[in-house]
Amino acid sequence: MITIPQVVEKIVSSQPFLAEALVDGLINISSLARKIQDQVEQSVKKPVKLGAIIMALNRLAPSLEVKINPGLKEVITNVGDIIVRSQLVDFTYKNSNTLIEKHTELLKSIGPNQEFFYTMVQGVFESNLVVSNTLREKVEQVFSTEMLVSKSEDLSSVTLKLPSTNSQQLGFYYFILKNIAWAGINIREVISTTNEFTLVVNDTDIDKTFSVLKNMGKN
Template identity: 45%
Template sequence: MKTISSVVEQYIRKKPFLQSALSQGIINLTSLSRIIKPEIQEELGKEVRNGAIVMALKRLSDDLEFRATHRILKVLKNIGEITVRSSLTDFTFLVSETILDNQTQLLKEVSKNKEVFYTSSRGVNELNIVVSNSLDSVVETLFKAEKCTQKATNLSSITVKLPAENVSVPGIYYFIFQRLAWEGIVLYEVISTTNEFTIIVNDEQVDMAFKTIKDLKNL
């Protein structure tokens, strides 16, 4: 049997931004109840009082704060080392039949110097390569026959090591990227492995991005 509480919860869970705002107590519940009332009534097939929806939202916001935000903050307090690298260049190439061969050659060059930065990711149609700018000429030479759709310079990377339990707690990345978005941080790239992720940002924003991530440990 559907209840007002269950229908309201189902509605909120389909809207992550709204769910986050509720858990932080920054939404006027009375105003929200008026907005969502038509959909709640349609789902239940009957008239519903605003007060009943407000009470359901209040219970849900308290519950969300404990079940979601509390678990996320517990993980974020255990963030490991945060590594910053500067003087990076971000190349984007269209995928081709020869691009992996060229990437293999690049890896051989990277292996000659352990101090340089290198990371790469591949999508369906694009291959992305981020390297120390000392390797710019090497990349441009090896990939001269490839189609470069974008080259961005003056970038920095921030690599964050997450505790192992990050894979079992939903919302970790959403919570982090939400904070970065609130600070107006533009992410050129996001590259992740199981227990760490790297973001690529403009040199001018790296200090703010670093502080934003570091401060998560103290929430």
């Protein structure tokens, strides 16, 4: 027969972010107990007192800390180089039949120069282009016939080189974005590949962003 503590652990463990908040002491235990009381009673097929659920939650938190932290912290501490770029411009254009041709034309005009920052992300309805400010006029010239949705200047980026196991670790990106949000940093753009993760922020937030990302594995 399944016990109340087993049911409570199953409910909490099925929601990783709830489990993390419980470990960090961010949740009112009594409120959580009331919220899951019906689920617990359905699982054990009998009425369950609120106090029994509260006791199970209090006993569960320390064991969850052991289960949650090692895997995620191991990935976080294995994050590689942090690359900072400043003086960036963010363009967003509406997708069109000629947009890819314009990207190709722009890349050919730039050549193999590695000093420029250049990223392009194509969405369903629009495409985003984040480039070094020195390319701003060239972008505006090449894309002059395309529909500009928005343009933002005075931006910087922080790029993380990620361990290959990042895609297998539940909550990895949540952990990064949570720390950024708690620091009061507004993210302007997110750009990612399999093993790279770039945040574009306002120039005024770049020092704080770098500090948060550099120290997050030490928390």
